[in-house]
Amino acid sequence: MPGRARSPLGTITRGTTNPNRLRRCDRWLAGPQGHRLRRAGPDPVVVDLGYGASPVTALELHDRLARVRADVQVVGIEIDPARVEVAKPLERDGLRFVVGGFELPVPEPPVFVRAFNVLRQYAESEVPAAWHAVQERLAPDGLLVDGTCDEIGRLASWVAVDRAGPRSLTLSYRLAGLASPGVVAERLPKALIHRNVPGEPVHAFLEALDTAWTRSAHQGSFGARQRFLATAAALRDDGWPLLGDERRWRLGELTVDWAAVAPAEGSVGPRH
Structure with a gap:
């Protein structure tokens, strides 16, 4: 039957x-x-x-x-x-x-x-x-x-x-008119959106992203793409485990290893 x-x-x-x-x-x-x-x-x-x-x-x-x-x-x-x-x-x-x-x-x-x-x-x-x-x-x-x-x-x-499990988080922006990359906080996936609070790795990452964006403001005179490229390079230099390269950054796309942004119970952020 x-x-x-x-x-x-x-x-x-x-x-x-x-x-x-x-x-x-x-x-x-x-x-x-x-x-x-x-x-x-x-x-x-x-x-x-x-x-x-x-x-x-x-x-x-x-x-x-x-x-x-x-x-x-x-x-x-x-x-x-x-x-x-x-x-x-x-x-x-x-x-x-x-x-x-x-x-x-x-x-x-x-x-x-x-x-x-x-x-x-x-x-x-x-x-x-x-x-x-x-x-x-x-x-x-x-x-x-x-x-x-x-x-x-x-x-x-x-x-x-x-x-085997989560591997990466990707953020993708239309760079024209972008005021601050931290705006993506309101569009994080469900696994992370409620974790954007002090003490959580994803919060630290978004803060570092906005800080790098601010420090790269001088590149804005050459356009939003150049500013975003400088932002991504600064994050990488600060020890954040970014995946991919400038070819993806030029598209307004940034990918970070999941271990750096996963909920605090089972992850450790980058060491500075």
């Missing part, structure tokens, strides 16, 4: 989204993380988890990653069946939509699972279980990207989580 179908794991989110909102994360997946797709087997699976009321971000994800692997298979997963029904007519070769949640109802372990503005609507205490559910399903070289961004994608942050 067949068993009862498993209910999707998770809760329905507000579902707000906009075209091009997740371009910063997509650029990071196709860029410094593109090697994971390139060395995957045939028809690598990528999941857009909790894509929202509009399927536009899943279509954009497929377009961008297909430039890295033409055979990429993007699956948009939504816990709300009505949202999936809206998306179904837009299915095409390499792109489909299914009902589901953190249990990831896909046939093969995914290389990437992008979950943006999903866990932000959960309690912090629910984050570890959600991460664990996805980690169990990842490909050996796979990544969960748990992120948050503003409504039009000018400001974003995300945690990269592999099968």
Whole structure:
């Protein structure tokens, strides 16, 4: 006798989204993380988890990653069946939509699972279980990207989580008009947003980021990009374990090792 179908794991989110909102994360997946797709087997699976009321971000994800692997298979997963029904007519070769949640109802372990503005609507205490559910399903070289961004994608942050645990925090900015990089505090992922208080490593990192930005003000006469480059170089020189190089910094993107910003219970910040 067949068993009862498993209910999707998770809760329905507000579902707000906009075209091009997740371009910063997509650029990071196709860029410094593109090697994971390139060395995957045939028809690598990528999941857009909790894509929202509009399927536009899943279509954009497929377009961008297909430039890295033409055979990429993007699956948009939504816990709300009505949202999936809206998306179904837009299915095409390499792109489909299914009902589901953190249990990831896909046939093969995914290389990437992008979950943006999903866990932000959960309690912090629910984050570890959600991460664990996805980690169990990842490909050996796979990544969960748990992120948050503003409504039009000018400001974003995300945690990269592999099968062993979180690896890095990335901050990404539209540099034109940026007053202070610490503004990202309001868009930190759920695992960190309530940790931006004195005594927590992420608070120390954001303070150091703003301090370096202030000290690099003289570079502003050459443009916001030059000021951001000087800010990132100052952070690195001060001992913060930044990943990547000037090519990413020029895009307004900064990635730091997770150990430097993780909640205080299990992490140690950089030694100055």
